[in-house]
Amino acid sequence: MAELRLVLAGGGTAGHVNPLLALAAELRRRHPGAELLALGTATGLEAELIPAAGIDLVEVPRVPLPRRPSMDVLRFPSRWRRAVAAAQGAITGGRPADAVVGFGGYVATPAYIAARRAGVPVVVHEQNARPGLANRLGARFASAVGVTFAGTKLPGATVVGLPLRSAISDLVSAREIDTAEARRASAATLGLDADRPVLLVTGGSLGAARVNSAVAGAAVEILGTGAQVVHLAGAGKDEDVRRTVAEVTAAAGVPADDYHVLGYLEQMQHGLACADLVVGRAGAGTVCELAALGIPAIYVPLPIGNGEQRLNAAGVVAAGGGTLVADAELTPDWVRQHVAPLLSERDRLRAMGERAAAVGVRDGAARLADLVEHAIESGRRS
Template sequence: MRVVLAGGGTAGHIEPALALADALRRMDPSVRITCLGTERGLETSLVPQRGYELALIPPVPLPRTLTPRLLAVPGRLNSAINTAAAVLDRVGADILVGFGGYVATPGYLAARRRNVPIIVHEANPKPGLANKLGARFTEHVAVSHQDSPLPHARFVGIPIRQQIAQLDRLAIGDKARSYFGLDADLPTLLVFGGSQGARSLNRAAVSAAQAFRANGVQVLHIVGKKNTEEAPPGRPGEPQYVTIPYCDRMDLAYAAADLAMCRAGAMTCAELSAVGLPAAYVPLPIGNGEQALNAQPIVEGGGGLIVEDGALTPEWIVHNVIPILRDAEAVARMSEAAARMGHRDADVKLAQMVFEVVRARRGGQS
């Protein structure tokens, strides 16, 4: 079976695609997988690192509003569609699975032109333009929100890495804290804002460093590669405030923590709920409000709390985050609630959907 994945641009599109690729390979090692991407996206590093073929197409960022840039879209889009169609022809694609973003649009249009079956995966509660388009071309639509407005939606969740999906936080908690140089017995807050960090989270957390120490809370803070925030040094014997620019072992970071304070991207919410790590979610204040919608079901289910970016202050942390960390029973209740909202097997469900569609197509052609 030959599968083409269209999920380039951001990690939110690429990681679910790669998680699906891994699941397909586990279920059938003979599956041939090709990822569509552009030279601008994170896929240029992430896809080869995971051992998958990357086929580049011209980037065609589609403006969301009527602007003069729309005049340049038809020619550039047609070039990208032709290139994507050539990839489908070269690999003899049996199916294209798209995850949204600007790589998916030419992928969907090329697949339709070549009569290649399409599966659309939508990770967000509000579908983007690409997936709204793709959903018009197929009855096979996988979603991660039960009330998705897309037609033919089938709930599967968001595929996540096996390293995260199989994580047993409690079993490796001591090892994980040792890995980061943390105390094994103190309540631990994990602060992170994505690969680039989040300035408002960084400022508020660092400003609350003394309050954390005074309340016996240690902090693991991933500040982002381009940020230089450092908590003021504590006195000997006080709980630690560890800052690191980047973490390539988020499984261990999750295992080390009792509570997270973070943004509310779709992948972040999916991973935290899958491993049962409660969080104080601080949705990104720009965009269409989808980050708040991502976190809302988890918060309503008791697996976290939410605060607007502008309301995140050291004082808010003192009154809302620290009391949870000092209450082991509250942490346990929230962890169980978060885990109830998680889906560790979304990659397998989506892979099964791929096999179903291809088998049905082949059966219909026999």
């Protein structure tokens, strides 16, 4: 295949940016001379992460669709034209792109429209079980559509899984070589005992109030199993969790030394390498990373939105690799009754991890890159 020029479109959240970066790394491995450009906004995560990965970022104005009567309705047409023009300049500037690969979000829609006008093949990747508006539009005329989960309703979809970010794909490889050694190394980094069970609690970078209060409120029973806890409370929310843990353990006369509370863990792979069980949300990235690593989880879907988080976790839960609990049902009592006993059953946890791994996809970046290459070859032949 001749040297490639590709435009990657996606931003705003880690759910869009991380798969984009994972695909970019795979394409660079296959095609070292490829020219990669990314479209993104000036304020999303992509503004920092994409240039840090050595990829040029072309800014596209963020143009949300007005949902109620306001001045934004009058401003929308001109803003939309500017966004499409910015995308088209990146796609056709110099030598036209061989393909545009979109991951959803605000910048994907103008990228899809600009690519269609320029006659450039479009490849869509949808990370959630329930697709967003941008990808529903792009899939109508895309040359190829890759989805993370079977059952995602997009025309002509191929299940490729989620392209894993490099830190997680490296951990997958390390665990395949020697799971125990990967665990020991990360346990030493975090100051944990690798021979004792570890519960990892996370609500994402912003935290999750329900998860924080429910798990911290059951700290006595969790610690009573001999488990260690790494609780990632979210930015600015760690003090509240520490206070709750201190109060409940002091009242019971139980030492809290094994309950570790952090706002955020930048090198999340260390926490995952040690975890015997995870309690957290069911974003596509979380579900796919845990399944790829073979880690069982208690999934607590976000109670707002269109319900995609429950759908994201449905497959791994059906396989026996996790448990779903509604946000409103997650209380300290629920944690005492379900999570604490599970931590005492390491054979059961191992079995759940094996079932999760059986449905996990570890080569999503390679599968999506195959799809992109095929779409380019087909476009060149036509």
